Amino acid sequence: QLVLTQSPSASASLGASVKLTCTLSSGHSSYAIAWHQQQPDKGPRYLMKVNSDGSHNKGDGIPDRFSGSSSGAERYLTISSLQSEDETDYYCQTWDTGIRVFGGGTKLTVL
Amino acid sequence: EVQLVESGGGLVQPGGSLRLSCAASGFTFSTYGMTWVRQAPGQGLEWVNYISSSSNTIYEADSVKGRFTISRDNAKNSLYLQMNSLRAEDTAVYYCGRANDGPFDYWGQGTLVTVSS
Numbered sequence: 024q025l026v027l028t029q030s031p032s033a034s035a036s037l038g039a040s041v042k043l044t045c046t047l048s049s050g051h052s053s054y055a056i057a058w059h060q061q062q063p064d065k066g067p068r069y070l071m072k073v074n075s076d077g078s079h080n081k082g083d084g085i086p087d088r089f090s091g092s093s094s095g096a097e098r099y100l101t102i103s104s105l106q107s108e109d110e111t112d113y114y115c116q117t118w119d120t121g122i123r124v125f126g127g128g129t130k131l132t133v134l
Numbered sequence: 135e136v137q138l139v140e141s142g143g144g145l146v147q148p149g150g151s152l153r154l155s156c157a158a159s160g161f162t163f164s165t166y167g168m169t170w171v172r173q174a175p176g177q178g179l180e181w182v183n184y185i186s187s188s189s190n191t192i193y194e195a196d197s198v199k200g201r202f203t204i205s206r207d208n209a210k211n212s213l214y215l216q217m218n219s220l221r222a223e224d225t226a227v228y229y230c231g232r233a234n235d236g237p238f239d240y241w242g243q244g245t246l247v248t249v250s251s
Contacts, residue, residue: 057237059179066229066241067171067179082239114179118236121193123169123181 025051027115027126034132040103043129045115052096057116061128067114073098105133136160136240138230143245150220150249156213156230156242164188164208167233170215172226173244180226184233185213198224220249 026048035041047054055074059067069082071091079091088106092099102109110133115126142154156168170182183194183204192204203216213230227246231238 055236057239059238059241061179066243067231067238068241069237069239072237116179116181116238123184123193123236123238125171125179125181128178 024048025054025117025119025122025124027056027117027124029113029115029126029129031127032130032132034134035105036134037105037107039105040101041105041131043100043102043113043131045098045100045126047096047098047117049096051117051119054117054119056098058091058098058100059114059116061112061114062108063111070100070113073100102131107133109133136232138232138240138242140228140230140242140245143228143247145248145250146220147251148221148249151216151218152220152247154215154217154228154230154245154247156215158211158213158230158232161232161240163206163211167191167235168204168206168213169231169233169238170202170204170213171229171231171238171241172224172247173229174223174226177226182215182228217247220247222249225249 028046058070061067071079071081073079073091077093114128137159139157169184185204201219205214227244229244230242232240
């Protein structure tokens with residue numbers, strides 16, 4: 024079964040960097056994922072696609088502060104030079120024939 | 135500029151029906167798959183269904199199979215979600231999204247559906 028696992032929360036200091044993790048279920052470590060950001064009471068915003076080799080393709084207008092990487096079944100979203108507006112929810116998403124899947128989301132707090 | 139604008143949400147009684155629409159602009163609608171995703175109050179994102187560019191392929195989450203129907207009209211640049219036999223647990227904000235192969239790369243602002251007596 025295709026499942027994505029995210030930690031419910033993460034925190035980092037203003038101006039620092041943070042690395043959010045999305046873990047693919049067993050047997051799915053070759054799958055690509057997408058990262059989405061969702062501000063309160065707004066629709067999600069696509070950030071990037073992260074492939075199993077660590078390459079990533081960002082969405083339109085996504086700042087250079089956002090980057091993606093991979094290791095095994097883990098896919099990462101790194102946000103550098105954290106700003107107050109980065110404090111919000113982040114979701115990973117993946118896909119297979121017949122199904123699309125979201126992780127449970129990570130709420131990022133900027134201290 | 136890609137824009138997706140949902141409409142049609144509202145209050146409906148359990149067992150009732152509702153039809154959502156999503157108006158697309160700023161891209162060649164007929165060449166992209168489209169999706170509906172929902173978010174219950176205070177909860178995460180839940181994928182609902184997907185339709186391919188030519189409507190040949192449709193995928194659905196088990197939670198809505200037999201009750202919800204996704205469709206599209208490429209001539210009108212519009213996506214639809216027909217929701218029947220609505221339940222309290224269908225209460226959510228419903229988002230339409232553009233499917234760029236796997237990732238959903240553009241989203242609407244959402245429309246709220248409340249199922250309550």
